[in-house]
Amino acid sequence: MFTTGNHIYLYMPVVLYFLAAILYFVEKRNTGFAIVIGGFVIHTLYLTGRGWLGTVFIPNPIVEGPFLLPWCLVLILILYRLSDKNTDWGDIFIPILAFSLFSVIYAKGMIPPTPKKITIWATLFFLTEVMGHALFYAGAALACNGKIRNNQGEAFHSFIVWGFILYSVAQVTGAVWCYLGWGNTFRWGPRHMGSAGIWLLYAMYLHLRYVRFWDTGRRAWFVILAAVMTVAISFSSYIREMNFPRVGG
Amino acid sequence: MKRLWEFLGNTTLSLWLLGAGVVLFITGSVISDMNFSFFASMNDMPLQEWVARNMTDNWLITWWLPLLLVDLALLALNTLVCTIERIRVLIPRFREERSFKVFHALMPSLVHVFFLVIMAGHLMTFTLGSWQRIPLVQGEEISIGTDKNPFLVESIHHEYYPGKSNLSNRIKQTHVLLKGSDKNIDISYLNSVSYGGYHLQLDMEKARKREQKLGHRDVHGGGEETCNKSEVYHVHKEKIRKTPERKLYVLAIRDPGLYTILTGFVFILVMMTWYFIFFFRYRNNQT
Numbered sequence: 001m002f003t004t005g006n007h008i009y010l011y012m013p014v015v016l017y018f019l020a021a022i023l024y025f026v027e028k029r030n031t032g033f034a035i036v037i038g039g040f041v042i043h044t045l046y047l048t049g050r051g052w053l054g055t056v057f058i059p060n061p062i063v064e065g066p067f068l069l070p071w072c073l074v075l076i077l078i079l080y081r082l083s084d085k086n087t088d089w090g091d092i093f094i095p096i097l098a099f100s101l102f103s104v105i106y107a108k109g110m111i112p113p114t115p116k117k118i119t120i121w122a123t124l125f126f127l128t129e130v131m132g133h134a135l136f137y138a139g140a141a142l143a144c145n146g147k148i149r150n151n152q153g154e155a156f157h158s159f160i161v162w163g164f165i166l167y168s169v170a171q172v173t174g175a176v177w178c179y180l181g182w183g184n185t186f187r188w189g190p191r192h193m194g195s196a197g198i199w200l201l202y203a204m205y206l207h208l209r210y211v212r213f214w215d216t217g218r219r220a221w222f223v224i225l226a227a228v229m230t231v232a233i234s235f236s237s238y239i240r241e242m243n244f245p246r247v248g249g
Numbered sequence: 250m251k252r253l254w255e256f257l258g259n260t261t262l263s264l265w266l267l268g269a270g271v272v273l274f275i276t277g278s279v280i281s282d283m284n285f286s287f288f289a290s291m292n293d294m295p296l297q298e299w300v301a302r303n304m305t306d307n308w309l310i311t312w313w314l315p316l317l318l319v320d321l322a323l324l325a326l327n328t329l330v331c332t333i334e335r336i337r338v339l340i341p342r343f344r345e346e347r348s349f350k351v352f353h354a355l356m357p358s359l360v361h362v363f364f365l366v367i368m369a370g371h372l373m374t375f376t377l378g379s380w381q382r383i384p385l386v387q388g389e390e391i392s393i394g395t396d397k398n399p400f401l402v403e404s405i406h407h408e409y410y411p412g413k414s415n416l417s418n419r420i421k422q423t424h425v426l427l428k429g430s431d432k433n434i435d436i437s438y439l440n441s442v443s444y445g446g447y448h449l450q451l452d453m454e455k456a457r458k459r460e461q462k463l464g465h466r467d468v469h470g471g472g473e474e475t476c477n478k479s480e481v482y483h484v485h486k487e488k489i490r491k492t493p494e495r496k497l498y499v500l501a502i503r504d505p506g507l508y509t510i511l512t513g514f515v516f517i518l519v520m521m522t523w524y525f526i527f528f529f530r531y532r533n534n535q536t
Contacts, residue, residue, distance in 0.1 A: 055414035114453075115422050115438040161525050168521065172514040180439045183380055183450055183502045185510050186371060188291040190282035197274035204267035210260045233275070247415040 003049030005249050007108060010046045010067075013039035014100040017074070021097060024090035032090070033081055040074045047071055053110040053248030060117060061110035061248075063126035065133075066238050070100040072134035076159075080138075087155070091145040095137040106238070109246025121177035129170035129195075133230060135163030136202070140227030143220035152217050160223055164202045171199060194233045201226050258330035266324040273317040280310050293382065296375040325368050332361040353531075356524040363516045370509030381501040382452065385425055393501050396445050400427040400434065405497065425451060425497065436499065447501040454496045 003009040016039030023032035047068065050061040062068070073096045081089040139159030146152035174195070175185040186192055205222055208214035214222070256262065281288040287310070291299045304311050335358045343351045383391045390399040403426040410416035427434040434449065436442050442449045 054410070054416040056410060056416065058416075112416055112419055115420055118421070119439050158529055161529075165518070165522055165525065168514075168518055172511070172518065175510065175514065179504075179507065180441055180450065182292070183448075183452070183500045183504075184292050185374065185504075185507065188277075188281060188288050189285065190278045193274045193278035193281060197271050197278060200267050200270045200274060204264060204271065207260060207263055207267065211264060229275075233278070 001049040001052050003045045004052040005108075006046075006049065007249075009042055009049065010108075011104060013043035013046070013074075014070075014104055016042070017070075017093070017096055017100055021090065021093040024093065029090070033078075036074060036077065040071075040078060043071050043074065050110070050249075054112070055248075058110070058113060058118065059123045060113050060126075063123055063130065064110075065126065065130050065234065066099070066103050066106040068126070068130045069134055069137075070096055070103055072131050073099065073138060076134055076138045088142070088145065091141045092138045094141050094144070095134075099137075102235075102238075107242045107244075107246055107249070109249030111241065111244050112247055116181040119177060119180065121173050121180065124173040125170055125177055128166050128173060132163045132165075132167030132170055133234060135159045135166060136223075136230055137227050139163060140224050143223040146220055147217075147224070152220050154216055156220060156223055160202065160205055164206065167199060167202065171195070191237070198230055198233060201229065254330060257327055258334045259327075260331070263324070263327050263331065266320055266327055269320045270317070270324060273313050273320060276313045277317060280313065284310050293380045295378060321368065325365060328361050328365055332358050332365075353524065353527055356520055360517055360520050360524070363513045363520070367510055367513035367517070370506035370513060372506070373509060374504050374506030377505045379501075379503045381447075383499045383501060385497040385499060391427070391499065393449065393499070394445060394447055394503075398430055400429045402426075403428040403433075423451060423497065425499070427499075447503055450500045450502065452498040452500040454498065 016035050020032040020035040020039065023029070023035065047062050050064070050067065051057050051059055053061050073092060077089055077092040077096065080087055080092065136159070139156040142156040142159065143152075146156070178187060178192075179185050186196070205219070205226060208219050208222060287303070287307070290303075300314070304314070336355070339351060339355045339358065343355060381394060383393065385391065385402050385405065387402050387405050390401050392399050404424075406424045406426075407420050408422040408424070410419050410421050412418075422437055424435060424437045427436065432444075434442055434444060436449055436451045438451050440451075
């Protein structure tokens with residue numbers, strides 16, 4: 001595919017997202033949104049092109065976290081803006097810009113997959129896991145902006161709820177994949193235990209509503225801190241994987 | 250007794266137990282990352298057996314495990330009491346009203362019931378499961394579990410990526426043909442085959458023991474591939490190049506908790522999704 005290994009198609013949307021963010025904050029919101037859409041289309045082409053990094057099509061590089069995460073966040077921003085024109089959809093620019101920049105400096109090739117990685121369960125796992133994380137970060141961005149503006153709404157709650165559901169789907173797809181590949185639905189290892197920790201953290205969030213102490217403002221803080229922990233856990237893996245030998249890209 | 254029941258069904262207790270679970274899982278994640286091979290052995294034997302063999306001699310790196318197990322047990326108890334209490338309140342209301350609203354309110358309790366089902370499934374897996382790893386060498390015979398009929402490893406065939414691709418000379422799939430007196434079994438990666446109450450799966454091991462003997466540091470994935478990425482295989486690329494032969498195994502698994510876990514997961518997801526769709530719809534209508 002023409003975008004395979006051509007990183008201009010990654011740099012271009014990142015520049016467009018920065019431009020859109022500036023336009024949003026100078027109140028040229030419709031123009032900013034149109035530019036986001038343009039960037040998203042180019043970004044999608046780049047991600048699709050990653051499927052051919054090995055010359056033969058393999059979906060794994062498309063759903064690799066550092067590249068898929070900003071794309072998921074932009075998709076969330078677009079859907080959020082389409083659901084209601086008057087929302088503060090620009091709040092989601094903060095994680096988009098941060099994670100887009102990370103994808104620019106990240107290793108671009110693909111980690112050659114072993115036979116156990118070539119399955120639809122792996123693709124579904126990474127897709128739902130990263131989408132779940134993206135919703136957590138989008139929720140945290142909204143909570144953070146509520147704190148900054150001193151106008152804390154509940155908008156972040158639905159993001160966390162749907163993020164939790166998608167993250168739970170990831171636990172199922174991951175369990176099936178792990179069983180087929182390694183014979184366990186849960187393995188006593190860093191990846192699974194980190195994942196279980198994140199799942200319990202957000203399960204805890206869902207229960208905060210039922211304790212009076214945890215009003216909206218305190219729950220917003222919880223969402224922000226939970227996102228920081230999720231970043232720390234998931235990005236420690238991404239950073240380690242940067243040094244793996246890769247092909248293509 | 251009543252006070253104990255109320256204490257066990259308290260939502261604040263749920264928060265403390267969930268919080269402790271988060272801390273202990275993340276602690277376990279960090280410690281197991283630094284001692285990967287040691288903890289990897291937990292996945293191949295019942296938990297009680299592993300604890301009996303490894304716990305006391307290595308308490309400096311295993312201290313979090315009993316705390317985690319106690320925490321999860323208390324969480325299960327707390328969930329059970331909370332669920333019973335809530336259902337006890339909602340069922341009479343549902344009988345009186347038979348309204349969608351009460352049925353909707355009942356849904357989180359059902360989610361909690363299936364959470365307990367998942368926990369029970371994991372308990373069955375961890376305590377009653379068995380994982381037998383049988384080395385495969387072409388031309389040799391193997392026995393699966395307690396089955397007395399041996400199988401001959403008839404052929405081992407590797408399928409490679411196309412020669413002109415960036416992945417040339419890398420294995421895409423491996424097919425192993427096991428020839429028995431009355432049945433032949435063809436196994437390959439990710440294709441589970443049922444035989445004699447076992448799930449048979451193809452597995453591989455890469456130069457772990459040799460590396461450990463040579464005194465390599467137990468970097469992440471000290472020899473065992475994980476479902477995260479191609480970690481060890483590629484981190485240790487140089488070593489593996491020198492020892493290109495990887496050992497193949499048949500993994501014969503008996504996992505009594507498997508279907509309980511998967512069923513619980515599916516029900517939880519369906520009910521949780523349904524609950525929140527209507528929760529947000531109801532809330533939006535109110536605003």
